[in-house]
Amino acid sequence: MEGKQYSECQIQNFEDSKLAVTEKDPIMRIKQPGDEIQEGMHGCEEKTTSDTKSWSTGFLMNMESTVAEIDCVSIGVSSNDIDLSVLHPDGSSLPIMGKSSLSEADDEESESHTWKKLGFEPTLPICLKFEDVTYKVTVKGEKTPDANKYILHEITGLVHPGEVLALMGPSGGGKTTLLNLLSGRIKLDSGTITYNNQPYSKSLKWRIGFVLQDDVAFPHLTVKETLTYAALLRLPNTLTMQQKKERATCVISELGLERCQNTVVGGTFLRGISGGERKRVCIANEILLNPSLLLLDEPTSGLDSTTALQIVKMLRNIARSGKTVVTTIHQPSSRLFSKFDKLILLGKGSSLYFGKASDAMLYFSSMGCSPLIAMNPAEFLTDLANGNIKDKSVPSDLEDKFFPRNNSLDMKHGELSQVDVHEYLVEAYAVKEAKLGKTKLIKPLLIDAEPRMKARSSTMEWGATWWDQLSILFRRGLKERRHEYFSCIRITQVFSTAIVMGLLWWRSDASSPKGLQDQATICYMCLQGCYSSFRCFGHSFQCLLPFSHSLKRE
Ligand SMILES: Nc1ncnc2c1ncn2[C@@H]1O[C@H](COP(=O)(O)OP(=O)(O)OP(=O)(O)O)[C@@H](O)[C@H]1O
Incomplete structure (x- = not known):
């Protein structure tokens, strides 16, 4: 037990709960009635000390949502190590804060970096909730009067700190638009988007990192120069020049960019780092600021499946360090797909599924849509979102619904039209939402005031002074144009x-x-x-x- 201090757990409404702490692993477990104490936990029950109330234990679980989808809260606390995770009834564990959960026996990720050594200021955990988000544009007609075009229609979702939410769907489905709305870059027409139950405000701006699909970097600067100048320009004045440079170096090592740190980024006419490294540089540019919410538009596009997997694993690690990650994705491999915690499947601007990524296939098979041949789940889902039912079983009520009506018009070569399939799936999802209750579906875990206060107290004046900016930009300009x-x-x-x-x-x-x-x-x-x-x-x-x-x- 040496060197380890256990924290008191703030538990509300858990009348029958007990705390159990292992000596091996500093895990406190809120036990449910009937839950057996595991080997190694005996003798350590209800062990708490008074120098407590570490910020990680400040998460209060809302009882209703706990009953709905969370089995127990697992908190491992030592003086060096803080770990908070949520256990789902299926046994899966989702770490919300600190290092990856011990129960997450993911070999590949055991090598992963914990992001702790970066020594960043505390991250404000952001619970991102959006409800009935609708966005439309006015399309100017040449002959017809102007008409409204719905880009997104009543999209609902929720993502907690520690989770990766994937936005998937065919091209033109509205993924980028939703990402832009979530980042506060564009204003929604109706619905609500809240960050810890608060609407978007300017103070959130620097807490949100946005990695664009085609992020532009300076081609003649090396990776190290790019990140160092970004750190110098964007980090607060309270940090010294040396600390800013150190942070850039830390991020380079955390993102595995050491090998190419002295290579120029490159561009259309200049050969530079590879596509995967380029994406990582773009992510590093945002990670420098230690954002609480990281939004990425197709971070894996144009990459081979192994590099794409590396990037998504990296995003998962970033999320596990207490950040909220939302990313759009195109045709992921099945291994890559399994790395996402939550999924929103979009088709023509409508939601076809929102929930745990691992449950998506179950959901569609429960309604009668299953692949008839071996198929990557992501491919299957994107096909469905496109209205393509080739090599898939079709729900009988879908056939019943459309076949008689479409005898001659919409039915092409005896097949259901894409519009029919799309309409059916949208309707089916709306029914599911209504059945589950939208509020329950997006009931956020409440985050206690303490971690929030801690993160807020670290609010600083961001960015360099006017003169510093001028000098940094001048030096960067010279370097960029030195050739x-x-x-x-x-x-x-x-x-x-x-x-x-x-x-x-x-x-x-x-x-x-x-x-x-x-x-x-x-x-x-x-x-x-x-x-x-x-x-x-x-x-x-x-x-x-x-x-x-x-x-x-x-
Ligand atoms: N300002 C706009 N005016 C008109 N149409 C728009 C506007 N913004 C988006 N759209 C349309 O909305 C649809 C969704 O666009 P969006 O870029 O969000 O799709 P996406 O799912 O990200 O596609 P991709 O995967 O190809 O990037 C597209 O059909 C696009 O043409």
Whole structure:
């Protein structure tokens, strides 16, 4: 027991609950009536000490949601180690805070980094809840009057700290739009989005990290330079220059970017780091700020399945460190799919499923939709969201519902149309939602004031001062353009022009009218040169357009 201090657990409404602590593993378990004490737990029951109330134990479980889906809370606490997890009735454990749960015997992830050594300031745990989110745009018709186009229709969901929520569905389903709404970048038309039951506010801005699908990085900077300048620009003034640099180094090592840290990022015309490394650099750029909520738009697009899996595992580890992660995903492999905690399946802007990712197949098979051939679950779900029922069984009531009506019109070659399938699935999901009760489906676990206060007290003035920004941007600009400024061709060009000009006007006599004319000519040429440079300076602003996202972020 040496070196370990056990915390008192704040438990409400658990009248029959007991605490059990193992000596081996510092686990306190809220026992349910009838729950057997496991080997190794005997003799340590109800062991608590008074130097307690560590922030990790401050999570209060709402009784109703606990009964609905959570079996017990498992809290492992030592002076060095804090671990809070939620156990579901199926036996799976979901760590909410601290290191990955001990019960999560995931070999691959046992090697994972815990993110603790980063020594970041406390993260505010954010429980993200969205209910009936609707977003529409007005489409201007040439001949017809303007019409509303629904991009998202009554989408509901919930994600807790420690969880990874995947937004899946066919292209154009509305995933990016939902992500934008959740990040507060665009305003929703109806519905609610809350962060710990509070609406979006400016103070949340720096707690939300957003990794774009096509994030733009400076191609001529190395990975280390990119992250160091980002840290210098975006981290608070309260940190010293050295601390900011150290954080960049830490993030590089945590994201496994050491090998390529001195390689240029690269771009269309410059070979640089690989696609997977590039994605990791983009994620690292956001992780630097230690966001509570990390949103990612297709972080695995264009990557092979192994690299994609690495990225998703990394996201899982990030989530397990107490952050809330929401990501859109396209056609994940089955191994990758199994890494998500929750899933929202979107089809044409409507929700076709929301719940545990592992239950998605069960849900569809329970309604009569199952694959007839061996199929990756993600492929099956995306097919369904597309209305494609080839190689899948169809619910009998779907056939009954549409076949008589569609005898000649919608039925193509004796098959159900995609619209019919889509409508059926949307309706079926609405029925499920109504049956379960929407409020129960998205009942959040309440997060106690203590961890929130702790994280809030760490609120700092973010970003560098005006002068610091100027100096950092100047240095970064020089580095980014060094290949142009300091290229042999450019230097030779400047020097040779200077020498030729110098020779032409060598010893020109300003006292004679002819010499004066010569001097006037060189003045004119210099002014012309300045004017051209000035015009180029104006044009160069256009070059900033591709980096507008970086500018906004910084
Ligand atoms: N401002 C807009 N005006 C008109 N249509 C829009 C607007 N924004 C989004 N859309 C449409 O909404 C639909 C959903 O777009 P969104 O980018 O969210 O899809 P997505 O699921 O992320 O697709 P992808 O997987 O291909 O990135 C698309 O059909 C898109 O054309």
